[in-house]
Amino acid sequence: DSGVTQTPKHLITATGQRVTLRCSPRSGDLSVYWYQQSLDQGLQFLIQYYNGEERAKGNILERFSAQQFPDLHSELNLSSLELGDSALYFCASSVGVAVNTGELFFGEGSRLTVL
Amino acid sequence: TQLLEQSPQFLSIQEGENLTVYCNSSSVFSSLQWYRQEPGEGPVLLVTVVTGGEVKKLKRLTFQFGDARKDSSLHITAAQPGDTGLYLCAGSSYSGAGSYQLTFGKGTKLSVIP
Numbered sequence: 001d002s003g004v005t006q007t008p009k010h011l012i013t014a015t016g017q018r019v020t021l022r023c024s025p026r027s028g029d030l031s032v033y034w035y036q037q038s039l040d041q042g043l044q045f046l047i048q049y050y051n052g053e054e055r056a057k058g059n060i061l062e063r064f065s066a067q068q069f070p071d072l073h074s075e076l077n078l079s080s081l082e083l084g085d086s087a088l089y090f091c092a093s094s095v096g097v098a099v100n101t102g103e104l105f106f107g108e109g110s111r112l113t114v115l
Numbered sequence: 116t117q118l119l120e121q122s123p124q125f126l127s128i129q130e131g132e133n134l135t136v137y138c139n140s141s142s143v144f145s146s147l148q149w150y151r152q153e154p155g156e157g158p159v160l161l162v163t164v165v166t167g168g169e170v171k172k173l174k175r176l177t178f179q180f181g182d183a184r185k186d187s188s189l190h191i192t193a194a195q196p197g198d199t200g201l202y203l204c205a206g207s208s209y210s211g212a213g214s215y216q217l218t219f220g221k222g223t224k225l226s227v228i229p
Contacts, residue, residue, distance in 0.1 A: 002157060004157070042219055042222060043203065044219075045218070056210050056216055103148075103163070106157025108155065109157055
């Protein structure tokens with residue numbers, strides 16, 4: 001158990017819909033990262049928040065947005081869903097803002113299926 | 116965009132065999148991490164290597180960081196069924212404003228057959 005909690009574990013929805021994925025980081029971790037994992041693209045970095053502020057942005061689509069709340073939990077909002085958005089979405093957390101040599105702790109992921 | 120190429124993509128071996136998986140890039144990384152991911156779970160960190168030429172051992176697993184800090188290898192001795200999983204390498208690079216970004220390879224899927 002990494003200490004990172006993600007909900008829901010599975011989600012099935014239709015094209016055009018909007019979903020929200022939730023993440024609670026490990027106790028004491030201030031950074032939250034969102035990754036998308038698909039068979040063809042591997043693990044792709046989407047966005048990082050540190051102590052409530054956006055810190056780094058990766059390959060996140062404009063249809064996707066995220067935020068980190070004062071209690072440090074984070075939500076990833078995916079809207080106008082397309083078939084290609086079907087993937088595993090992982091949340092990870094770390095103690096500090098820089099992950100150069102530190103460890104990322106991953107949750108078990110949310111599997112999104114868009115029909 | 117910095118890319119990490121992992122090879123082989125798939126590897127199926129018999130219990131007791133040795134194997135090496137590779138992680139290559141044209142970019143220099145500040146550090147390189149190896150993670151293992153099992154079905155239905157998130158990746159779990161195995162090791163971090165920082166210095167060019169560094170070798171780290173974790174029981175039957177040996178990790179090496181290339182001298183130029185562009186590539187890495189993972190060698191497993193006497194593989195066991197419990198080693199089965201997706202092995203991911205991740206390179207860390209400075210992205211500005213005090214932040215580092217981890218770039219992951221697509222992974223090597225290892226199956227160890229009893």
